[in-house]
Amino acid sequence: MIGSDEPPPFAVVNPQGRAPTLVVCDHASNAIPRVLQRLGLDEGTLAKHVAYDVGCAAVARHLSRLLDAPLVLCGYSRLVIDANRHLSDPTSIAEASDAIAIPGNRGISVAETLQRTIEFFHPYHNAIRVCLQRIRRRGQVPAIVSVHSFAPVFGGMRRPWQIGVLWHRDGRVARPLLERLAGLPDLSVGDNEPYNAREPVGYTMD
Numbered sequence: 001m002i003g004s005d006e007p008p009p010f011a012v013v014n015p016q017g018r019a020p021t022l023v024v025c026d027h028a029s030n031a032i033p034r035v036l037q038r039l040g041l042d043e044g045t046l047a048k049h050v051a052y053d054v055g056c057a058a059v060a061r062h063l064s065r066l067l068d069a070p071l072v073l074c075g076y077s078r079l080v081i082d083a084n085r086h087l088s089d090p091t092s093i094a095e096a097s098d099a100i101a102i103p104g105n106r107g108i109s110v111a112e113t114l115q116r117t118i119e120f121f122h123p124y125h126n127a128i129r130v131c132l133q134r135i136r137r138r139g140q141v142p143a144i145v146s147v148h149s150f151a152p153v154f155g156g157m158r159r160p161w162q163i164g165v166l167w168h169r170d171g172r173v174a175r176p177l178l179e180r181l182a183g184l185p186d187l188s189v190g191d192n193e194p195y196n197a198r199e200p201v202g203y204t205m206d
Contacts (some may be wrong), residue, residue: 001033011073013061014129019069020140022053022131023028025052025060026084026124026204039079039104050098051077053149056155069145070131074124079105081116083124083149084202085128098154115163128204143173147202150194161190166197166205 001007007029021025030052032038038046047049047183057073074083080095093113095105119180142169152159167174167205181189192198197205 001035001115003034004200006033007031007107009075009120010127011075011126012131013071013073014064014068015070017070017199019067020135020138020157021067021069021143021145022128022135023052023063023067023069023071023145023147023162024201024204025056025071025073025130025150026082027078028057028060029075029196030077031110032077032080036080036104039102040104041079041100041104044188045100046077048098049151050100051079054149056147063147064159070134072124072127072131073122076120080204081120083121084146084204087117087121089201089203098151120202123130125204145173145206154194159190159194161188161193162188163187164193164195166192168193168197168200168205 027049030046032046041051048054060071060073063069079086079097081093082089084090090098093105093116095102132142132144150159150164165174165178165181178189178191181187200206
């Protein structure tokens with residue numbers, strides 16, 4: 001499905017980074033393999049949040065540099081297959097998203113679903129596992145930082161936060177981060193906003 005001249009399904013930045021931290025970015029790219037003919041969407045739609053998390057790849061690269069941490073970036077749009085959804089989730093290959101129909105995802109066969117899983121989903125998550133194993137072999141316990149962005153308005157509802165910190169049972173990273181962010185003036189910080197990690201639907205956060 002991926003042409004020889006097209007991007008790989010993932011990219012690893014700073015693989016030998018010394019921080020006991022792994023930065024990951026599930027929705028870094030809006031790329032669609034050429035054979036899927038943009039899934040029937042125009043370029044304007046592919047430039048929007050429906051296709052990828054706008055700006056998050058740059059933030060993730062910046063964090064990787066600041067922390068000296070390895071970074072794994074997903075190479076293709078969430079519309080091809082969502083790296084942050086369980087494969088059993090009906091939105092794994094969404095027929096519609098943000099009220100936008102995705103023609104190229106309608107009625108696809110089991111064989112094509114499996115092909116997308118093999119070519120895009122598994123290579124990205126295998127790269128994450130390799131990076132985690134490298135950190136563990138150094139005798140370190142890895143902290144995983146998953147970077148996303150969110151639209152300022154969704155479903156007609158305004159989201160006032162500039163930053164959202166999602167976390168569940170383990171607050172060793174989240175609580176100090178929230179405390180530091182709360183001390184910055186003119187910054188609206190969401191604690192499990194605009195999504196709630198205690199009601200997880202994502203794959204990578206698990």
